[in-house]
Amino acid sequence: MEINRRNFMKKATIAGLTTVAFTAPAASEPVTVQKSKKKSVPAPTDRIRTGFIGVGNRGQGHLRTCLAMSSADIVSICDISERSLSAAKKLISESNHPEPKVYTGNDFAYLEMLAKEDLDAVIISTPWEWHTRMAVASMKSGAYTGVEVPAATTLDECWDLVNTHEETGVNLMFLENANYDRSFLAILNMVRQDIFSELLHCRCGYLHDLRGVKFNDGIEYDYVPGHPLKFGKEAYAEAQWRGLHSIRRNGDVYPTHGIGPVAKALDINNGNRFLSLSSFATKARGLKKYVDDYGGANHPLAKIQWNCGDIVTSTINCANGETILVTHNCNNPRPHIGDFMVQGTKGLWHEDWKSIYVENQSPVKDAYEADEKWIEKFNHKYWREEGESAAGSGHGGIDYMVLNDFFKAVKENKPAPIDVYDAAAWSAISALSEMSISKGNAPVDFPDFTRGQWIKYRDEKTFASDDKFPMLADRFIKY
Numbered sequence: 360m361e362i363n364r365r366n367f368m369k370k371a372t373i374a375g376l377t378t379v380a381f382t383a384p385a386a387s388e389p390v391t392v393q394k395s396k397k398k399s400v401p402a403p404t405d406r407i408r409t410g411f412i413g414v415g416n417r418g419q420g421h422l423r424t425c426l427a428m429s430s431a432d433i434v435s436i437c438d439i440s441e442r443s444l445s446a447a448k449k450l451i452s453e454s455n456h457p458e459p460k461v462y463t464g465n466d467f468a469y470l471e472m473l474a475k476e477d478l479d480a481v482i483i484s485t486p487w488e489w490h491t492r493m494a495v496a497s498m499k500s501g502a503y504t505g506v507e508v509p510a511a512t513t514l515d516e517c518w519d520l521v522n523t524h525e526e527t528g529v530n531l532m533f534l535e536n537a538n539y540d541r542s543f544l545a546i547l548n549m550v551r552q553d554i555f556s557e558l559l560h561c562r563c564g565y566l567h568d569l570r571g572v573k574f575n576d577g578i579e580y581d582y583v584p585g586h587p588l589k590f591g592k593e594a595y596a597e598a599q600w601r602g603l604h605s606i607r608r609n610g611d612v613y614p615t616h617g618i619g620p621v622a623k624a625l626d627i628n629n630g631n632r633f634l635s636l637s638s639f640a641t642k643a644r645g646l647k648k649y650v651d652d653y654g655g656a657n658h659p660l661a662k663i664q665w666n667c668g669d670i671v672t673s674t675i676n677c678a679n680g681e682t683i684l685v686t687h688n689c690n691n692p693r694p695h696i697g698d699f700m701v702q703g704t705k706g707l708w709h710e711d712w713k714s715i716y717v718e719n720q721s722p723v724k725d726a727y728e729a730d731e732k733w734i735e736k737f738n739h740k741y742w743r744e745e746g747e748s749a750a751g752s753g754h755g756g757i758d759y760m761v762l763n764d765f766f767k768a769v770k771e772n773k774p775a776p777i778d779v780y781d782a783a784a785w786s787a788i789s790a791l792s793e794m795s796i797s798k799g800n801a802p803v804d805f806p807d808f809t810r811g812q813w814i815k816y817r818d819e820k821t822f823a824s825d826d827k828f829p830m831l832a833d834r835f836i837k838y
């Protein structure tokens with residue numbers, strides 16, 4: 360039986376656990392922080408008491424979206440950067456919202472926030488290496504936890520998330536906004552209506568020139584040629600930390616914007632699962648060339664030895680016989696694409712070409728047609744009902760959609776539409792691709808984070824259910 364947060368808290372109290380202890384994952388971390396209060400799930404009419412950990416660029420984006428929504432109160436914020444905190448406070452005061460309590464001063468101030476505040480929900484938008492330990496602590500505090508992408512950087516961290524959810528009964532939603540893309544949700548409706556018949560192969564990825572972001576001096580959001588190149592502690596925002604993952608790792612370090620939508624279309628963890636993966640990496644050239652071009656070959660940053668291949672491609676094998684090709688490339692000049700392609704036995708869709716072909720339905724045999732009419736016809740309920748509210752929010756509206764789903768789930772304390780098992784399976788691609796590359800591209804097995812539960816349809820209605828386009832009862836044999 361799924362233990363919900365209220366049950367867990369009740370059990371914890373009955374068992375005499377009136378405080379929740381946080382164990383210290385590092386020497387410099389306080390040994391324990393006692394949680395002072397207990398609370399129940401918010402009543403349906405209650406506003407959601409929300410805390411933020413990390414209010415840099417992404418956290419401020421979430422704040423803006425939250426401030427425009429009516430469901431959440433921003434009770435507290437936590438960050439270690441004065442610059443981020445003052446930008447966040449400014450956003451909040453300009454919206455005439457009450458001032459939040461601020462937690463800062465050291466890397467573990469978030470533990471104090473979780474212990475002292477009576478939070479219904481926590482949104483985590485920090486550097487990747489912090490996500491898991493913050494999410495674990497947040498679940499242990501009893502708060503419905505929303506964590507940015509990726510959720511974890513190692514397989515152990517993936518298991519930490521799953522184990523904590525199972526031990527506490529507290530939900531975690533993986534805030535993968537790409538799953539709410541209007542075109543992809545229409546394609547999901549089409550998949551569920553069998554327009555492409557049985558799926559065979561999908562392609563996806565994250566191909567986005569982030570060289571500027573990795574050397575940003577903080578004057579402009581992106582690096583502008585002519586400004587000094589900055590990296591690490593002296594730099595701004597992601598330039599402080601993102602590039603370190605390209606020095607110390609070699610794999611697909613950011614797979615979930617691509618794999619998320621495809622995993623939902625393929626029912627991963629819901630009657631299907633990832634079995635194994637093989638990854639290949641090109642040489643690492645883009646970041647070195649960028650420093651040479653804009654800083655000169657004698658620039659101190661020109662000495663950095665980059666480890667992560669510019670282009671990492673991973674092929675995944677699924678239990679139901681599909682394959683997926685996932686690509687990562689953030690270090691070369693190129694337009695930003697998601698590289699989505701969905702191929703079934705009756706047709707296919709290419710996101711980047713905005714093209715579709717459906718046998719016996721497309722007007723010209725063996726020729727693509729524009730996907731526009733199809734996307735319109737199968738427009739998803741989220742966009743039919745919430746499209747207007749989403750307009751103006753980040754990334755073309757998907758930032759509203761993901762938080763809207765999050766707060767709905769928090770309010771009802773229902774399972775997350777993108778849950779901890781999705782977070783673990785999708786994020787595991789990073790660690791597994793590193794393993795495969797280090798073993799000469801050998802296939803490596805995915806852990807089964809559901810411990811066998813993937814075999815059945817656990818929650819087919821949880822993510823993006825659309826009454827107008829239900830899943831076909833006979834699409835697969837269901838038990």
Ligand SMILES: NC(=O)c1ccc[n+]([C@@H]2O[C@H](COP(=O)([O-])OP(=O)(O)OC[C@H]3O[C@@H](n4cnc5c(N)ncnc54)[C@H](O)[C@@H]3O)[C@@H](O)[C@H]2O)c1
Nearest residue numbers: 413415416417418438439440443466484485507508596597
């Ligand atoms: N889903 C999306 O579309 C999307 C877009 C951008 C970023 N992101 C993700 O959001 C996350 C944050 O990215 P960002 O662009 O905001 O980075 P950022 O560097 O601008 O912000 C990170 C913030 O975390 C703070 N921080 C670092 N360590 C901390 C700690 N121990 N305690 C509290 N605060 C701490 C930093 O001071 C900074 O303000 C990343 O995981 C990134 O991949 C997602």
